[in-house]
Amino acid sequence: MTYSEENYIKAIFHLGIDGVKAVSTNSVAEQMSTKPSSVTDMMKKLSEKGLVNYKKYRGVSLTEKGRILALSIVRKHRLWEVFLVQKLDFSWDEVHEVAEQLEHINSDKLIDKLDELLNFPEYDPHGDPIPAKNGQIKKRDKELLSQMEINSASICVGVKDSSVAFLRFLDKNKIALGNTIRVMEIEEFDNSLHVLIEDRPMHLSQLIASNLYVKKI
Amino acid sequence: MTYSEENYIKAIFHLGIDGVKAVSTNSVAEQMSTKPSSVTDMMKKLSEKGLVNYKKYRGVSLTEKGRILALSIVRKHRLWEVFLVQKLDFSWDEVHEVAEQLEHINSDKLIDKLDELLNFPEYDPHGDPIPAKNGQIKKRDKELLSQMEINSASICVGVKDSSVAFLRFLDKNKIALGNTIRVMEIEEFDNSLHVLIEDRPMHLSQLIASNLYVKKI
DNA sequence: ATATAAATTTAGACAAATCTAAAAATATGT
DNA sequence: ACATATTTTTAGATTTGTCTAAATTTATAT
Numbered sequence: 001m002t003y004s005e006e007n008y009i010k011a012i013f014h015l016g017i018d019g020v021k022a023v024s025t026n027s028v029a030e031q032m033s034t035k036p037s038s039v040t041d042m043m044k045k046l047s048e049k050g051l052v053n054y055k056k057y058r059g060v061s062l063t064e065k066g067r068i069l070a071l072s073i074v075r076k077h078r079l080w081e082v083f084l085v086q087k088l089d090f091s092w093d094e095v096h097e098v099a100e101q102l103e104h105i106n107s108d109k110l111i112d113k114l115d116e117l118l119n120f121p122e123y124d125p126h127g128d129p130i131p132a133k134n135g136q137i138k139k140r141d142k143e144l145l146s147q148m149e150i151n152s153a154s155i156c157v158g159v160k161d162s163s164v165a166f167l168r169f170l171d172k173n174k175i176a177l178g179n180t181i182r183v184m185e186i187e188e189f190d191n192s193l194h195v196l197i198e199d200r201p202m203h204l205s206q207l208i209a210s211n212l213y214v215k216k217i
Numbered sequence: 218m219t220y221s222e223e224n225y226i227k228a229i230f231h232l233g234i235d236g237v238k239a240v241s242t243n244s245v246a247e248q249m250s251t252k253p254s255s256v257t258d259m260m261k262k263l264s265e266k267g268l269v270n271y272k273k274y275r276g277v278s279l280t281e282k283g284r285i286l287a288l289s290i291v292r293k294h295r296l297w298e299v300f301l302v303q304k305l306d307f308s309w310d311e312v313h314e315v316a317e318q319l320e321h322i323n324s325d326k327l328i329d330k331l332d333e334l335l336n337f338p339e340y341d342p343h344g345d346p347i348p349a350k351n352g353q354i355k356k357r358d359k360e361l362l363s364q365m366e367i368n369s370a371s372i373c374v375g376v377k378d379s380s381v382a383f384l385r386f387l388d389k390n391k392i393a394l395g396n397t398i399r400v401m402e403i404e405e406f407d408n409s410l411h412v413l414i415e416d417r418p419m420h421l422s423q424l425i426a427s428n429l430y431v432k433k434i
Numbered sequence: 435a436t437a438t439a440a441a442t443t444t445a446g447a448c449a450a451a452t453c454t455a456a457a458a459a460t461a462t463g464t
Numbered sequence: 465a466c467a468t469a470t471t472t473t474t475a476g477a478t479t480t481g482t483c484t485a486a487a488t489t490t491a492t493a494t
Contacts, residue, residue: 088330
């Protein structure tokens with residue numbers, strides 16, 4: 001597998017995450033910052049290799065073989081992110097770029113041993129689950145903060161948007177995974193939330209609330 | 218820099234290590250398992266970029282800029298090797314292949330932090346010095362065991378040949394860096410050595426002795 | 435010194451991954 | 465339903481790194 005092939009497989013995986021049957025050529029092109037014609041070329045190639053189901057004009061999806069490959073890449077990416085944060089003191093907004101490179105390193109022993117060094121983590125620094133060696137990936141039961149009711153209490157377990165801008169915003173406002181969040185009031189006007197984060201009162205816009213995953217308690 | 222360019226720079230660095238003015242096209246090709254014509258092409262390109270001094274038919278050498286780049290790649294390679302051995306329990310004959318991949322990962326912060334995690338090691342698992350961040354590389358005073366005199370005592374500090382076969386041989390015979398070695402007798406016939414390794418008598422062929430670096434004590 | 439051998443470069447080709455522009459297929463709105 | 469817009473594919477070009485085969489330069493041996 002070339003890096004490029006792996007990146008396409010990963011893109012299709014991420015786009016097709018919520019039970020979507022097939023993803024469009026254009027969406028893959030956008031995700032990867034390439035042109036649709038490049039995607040078409042690559043889909044033919046990956047289809048030849050039995051990694052994707054591709055029908056002209058009908059979009060593309062991963063085969064079982066492709067899914068397993070995608071999961072192994074995601075596993076590597078997320079384990080490296082944990083390593084960077086836990087062992088090298090990276091902040092959660094710095095890890096993605098480096099992990100994008102590290103995820104292509106090819107060595108089973110390396111990944112198994114890294115997993116062990118990190119004590120078999122289940123989630124990456126953004127709260128996303130780390131696929132097991134056999135490809136199993138657990139779906140955490142979580143919902144968006146924006147969907148919580150008044151007076152509900154929850155724990156922050158992940159972010160939907162993991163852009164540098166959003167993560168820095170959270171840092172600046174001392175909002176971190178593991179924090180407890182209680183919804184005190186919902187502004188009808190703009191759907192913003194008055195919350196208590198670890199007993200600290202805060203006012204969060206609807207945009208913020210709809211990018212934070214929480215788990216009811 | 219592409220991976221390929223980096224590999225050529227590294228090859229020229231390793232071939233030119235002992236004060237050689239210029240290395241030949243063929244030697245680079247052999248080192249990299251490519252064809253001489255491919256080397257010629259790449260030398261033109263690296264010359265354009267100011268990384269090598271290249272004159273047709275006259276061989277090639279690194280410019281200062283090229284040397285600095287080479288040292289940064291070697292630094293990364295050797296730090297990763299230390300990481301693999303110290304943190305992930307790799308044996309010294311398993312690290313090279315993986316480090317060949319990891320050395321191309323591009324992140325200054327990653328390498329600085331890795332260096333720190335490993336406590337600023339000076340040598341890699343084979344006894345080779347790790348270039349400092351600024352490119353400084355210390356030359357350890359060492360000589361081949363085969364050049365030691367009778368009754369001399371020394372400490373094993375490195376290997377010349379770091380092939381899997383040689384490293385496994387050393388493991389099997391419990392010869393490791395840091396061991397003390399005393400030369401008891403030299404066989405005139407085949408230049409083999411009778412030595413005491415950590416007080417354990419052993420008989421080493423001339424080939425073995427000429428691939429072990431030691432430091433007199 | 436010069437024929438021959440060896441090393442190196444050149445010329446031309448190829449595969450991978452990308453692009454642009456044009457053509458074809460599909461989707462959409464009234 | 466059909467004209468128009470959008471999406472997707474095709475055709476052909478480009479760049480990078482590689483190769484083979486032929487030509488050229490340098491080295492070597494007598």
